[in-house]
Amino acid sequence: MEWxxxxxxxxxxxxxxxxxxxxxxxxxxxxxxxxxxxxxxAILAGVILWTIYGLIQKDWPIIITNGISMLLNGTMIYFYYKFTEKSFTRKKR
Amino acid sequence: MEWxxxxxxxxxxxxxxxxxxxxxxxxxxxxxxxxxxxxxxAILAGVILWTIYGLIQKDWPIIITNGISMLLNGTMIYFYYKFTEKSFTRKKR
Structure with a gap:
């Protein structure tokens, strides 16, 4: 493997x-x-497009790395709304 | 230009x-x-390495996009310590 x-x-x-x-x-x-x-x-939009790019080019490293990024950035968006909602309901009580 | x-x-x-x-x-x-x-x-380490990769491969799109990312992520790290320090000095007073 090269440098x-x-x-x-x-x-x-x-x-x-x-x-x-x-x-x-x-x-x-x-x-x-x-x-x-x-x-x-923004990053999720980017890595979704990179995954599509990789699929078209049949470039497995691009598909795999950006597919993982999609999951991770999607998780963070889910956490954002989950913990924002929680602090919002706490304020309402 | 292709799709x-x-x-x-x-x-x-x-x-x-x-x-x-x-x-x-x-x-x-x-x-x-x-x-x-x-x-x-983590992202800064990645885009620095991508920039080196682009320089070796003489791939200008990779050099330019990751060069810009280096500046942006570096700026956010600077802001992080600047505004963390500020809130720290405010607490000390």
């Missing part, structure tokens, strides 16, 4: 798992007030 | 500007307590 391939795999790894630290923090703190959900919508 | 190229450009656009909504929110709210800085470090 450039290793750099590509490492690069793909870091950009794929990028959302994980924010997911973990939101899950533990249940507080997302400072988080911009639009960031995750 | 697949348009999809690739759009995908690159969304993933490149992904950090912008969070940067704008942090700049206006000056509050970053719920934000995970490790997310931006």
């Amino acid at each position: 450039v391939e290793i750099i590509g795999i490492l690069a793909g790894f870091f950009t794929t798992i990028g959302a994980v630290p924010q997911i973990v923090k939101a899950y533990h703190s249940k507080s997302v007030g400072d988080v911009s959900v639009w960031m995750f919508f | 697949v190229e348009i999809i690739g450009i759009l995908a690159g656009f969304f993933t490149t500007i992904g950090a912008v909504p969070q940067i704008v929110k942090a700049y206006h709210s000056k509050s970053v307590g719920d934000v995970s800085v490790w997310m931006f470090f």
Whole structure:
């Protein structure tokens, strides 16, 4: 395996798992007030398009890395609304 | 220009500007307590590696999109410490 391939795999790894630290923090703190959900919508739109791009090109590394990113960014959007709703219902009581 | 190229450009656009909504929110709210800085470090590591990958491959779209992402994610990391420090000094007074 050449150097450039290793750099590509490492690069793909870091950009794929990028959302994980924010997911973990939101899950533990249940507080997302400072988080911009639009960031995750923008990235989700991007990785959905990259997945389609990969499918058309039959490029498996692009399909897999962006497919995982889709799941992770989708999870963070779900957490955003779940913990925003929770703090909203708490205020109503 | 073929369909697949348009999809690739759009995908690159969304993933490149992904950090912008969070940067704008942090700049206006000056509050970053719920934000995970490790997310931006992970993505920064990834886009630095993608930029190196692009330089080796002489692939200008990869160099440009990830170069911009480097600046944006670097900006968010700067904002994170700037607004975290500020709220820290306010507590100390």
